Amino acid sequence: MSTIEIARLDAETAPLVARRLADELALGDGARDRDRALPHDQVRSYAAAGLGALTVPLEFGGPALPAATVAEVFRLVSWGDPNVGQVPHSHFVFLNQLRLNGTREQQQRIYSEVRAGALVANAQSEFGTRHGRDIRTTLTPAREEGEWLLNGEKFYCTGSLFADYLAVLARREADGPLTVAWVRTETPGVEIIDDWDAVGQRTTGSGTVRLADVSVAEEWVTPFAVTFEKPTTYGAFAQLLHAAIDAGIARRALDEASEFVCTKSRPYADAVALAGVEAAVQDPLVVHAFGEMELAVRSAEALLAEAARRVDEADADLTAESAAEASLAVAAARASTAKVSVDVSSRLLEVSGTRAALAATNLDRHWRNARTHTLHDPAAWKVQHLGRWAVDGTPPPRHGQI
Missing domain, CATH: 2.40.110.10 (Butyryl-CoA Dehydrogenase, subunit A, domain 2)
Structure with missing residues (x-):
């Protein structure tokens, strides 16, 4: 894809491109996980679609899209395959590092390659x-x-x-x-x-x-080292993208649970005898469980959207206070999406029944993905920093994990 086409992505078109890619990824993510088939073609498709250049500044020919758009792209792609969703995480984090600390010559050199499809890893x-x-x-x-x-x-x-x-x-x-x-x-x-x-x-x-x-x-x-000598959203932006990955995992797990219960699960005998149901999806206990999961996922998605808004607001008017608010909002989103992704991917098996636990379904991959990714940094420390702020107004530390 040419750099001109990449520059056309904006806050409306980038999520549309990401959604199309996510639909394609979802067709094969289970098989790639089972066989540990590395997604070289899928990552190339990501880069070729211009998604790796979303944050390249306008002065270097990029669209300079806000954190909210980047987070939504991450959430959508991670719905399709969180492995592909996580691969470019460090790419965006270090492009942000380049924006903050690189010389103009360094920026020109690397941004131009990114616009042509190059990817950065940590x-x-x-x-x-x-x-x-x-x-x-x-x-x-x-x-x-x-x-x-x-x-x-x-x-x-x-x-x-x-x-x-x-x-x-x-x-x-x-x-x-x-x-x-x-x-x-x-x-x-x-x-x-x-x-x-x-x-x-x-x-x-x-x-x-x-x-x-x-x-x-x-x-x-x-x-x-100079990154954290003054107020910054560097850590908040990095953690926002992690939260978006978890949110994508949670939504996909819920969608897969719904599809399985509607098409494959049998009703429990007591539900048939006592509630008169004819299908598992009619079981009031199953429906209630889905309501709880939908509530949890929606809450996590709302916190993610609020956190993204706070990061963008801080970037527009960066002060010690706005940077702290962004970090705290992201901490709340990160703690929520981490918990919800693990909980919902676990309850997927609970509501779907024993058949869902068969290795052939590979539905456990959602829990395995959530559990592994959420270990990146402890959610408990996000809650700790939120508590310190709530108790005595202690601002969060400046580093790359909050």
């Missing part, structure tokens, strides 16, 4: 460190002036198997400030390993990246 987290934000990967000076050598090993590198670029979180020297090294995936010294074997989100390509004396020019390094 290489952030590491095994064996004290916590998830403890980074040991380093950039050390090379012999040539203005060149660096990048060394380290990363895990949870979602999207790396499909990406053109890796955004690598690294320190200048062993104890220097955090930076982002933008590295093309075919660069010598980069090894991307397909070793992600989680119970859910099985095809996100979230495995290991090894970096051995990877040559990085200074013009491909952007600062990271």
Whole structure:
């Protein structure tokens, strides 16, 4: 797809494109999960449709669409296949990082490639460190002036198997400030390993990246530590997209439950004898359960929409107060969508009956996907920050998880 076509996407057309893609994804997501068939073609379709360029600024030829539109695209695509929905998460997060901290030359270079369909994946987290934000990967000076050598090993590198670029979180020297090294995936010294074997989100390509004396020019390094020195929606935007993925999983699980009960489930014997029903879908207990699930999903979707609105409002008038409000609204949405996606995908089996638990249905994938994705960062800490705000007005911290 040409860059002109990509630029035509707007707040109305982008969700329509996402919905069409989601319908296509839904035709094969169960088989891809069962066989762990990596969605290379599906990710290419995502990029070719221009969905990866939604946030490219106007001055660089993009549509600069708001967070609300991006979140809705994520929700829709994740309804079709949350694996494909999660693959571009870091792509958008680090394009935002580029917008905040990149030079004009860096922005021009990467945004132009994104408009042509390039995708970015993250290489952030590491095994064996004290916590998830403890980074040991380093950039050390090379012999040539203005060149660096990048060394380290990363895990949870979602999207790396499909990406053109890796955004690598690294320190200048062993104890220097955090930076982002933008590295093309075919660069010598980069090894991307397909070793992600989680119970859910099985095809996100979230495995290991090894970096051995990877040559990085200074013009491909952007600062990271400065991101949180002033009010920002960086973390809120990142978490908003995670919440949208969970919301998509929840809605799809509910839709699949409805389809199964209407077409395959048998009524319980007591429902036939005592309530006079002829089909499982007429069982008043089943109907009540669906009402509870619909209420939960609608509530989560409403919190997601409100959070997206708050992020856009903060971006339009960024202050310490507006950034905090955006983070808190996103925290509420994230906590809600995480719980609802796990609960509804579990109740799918409860309302559908024993037949739904057969391996051939693969309906358990919705719970596995929800349970795996919601482990990304603890929902309990979202609630904790909401509580601190409610009790004494303590604002949430500035980092990428809220």
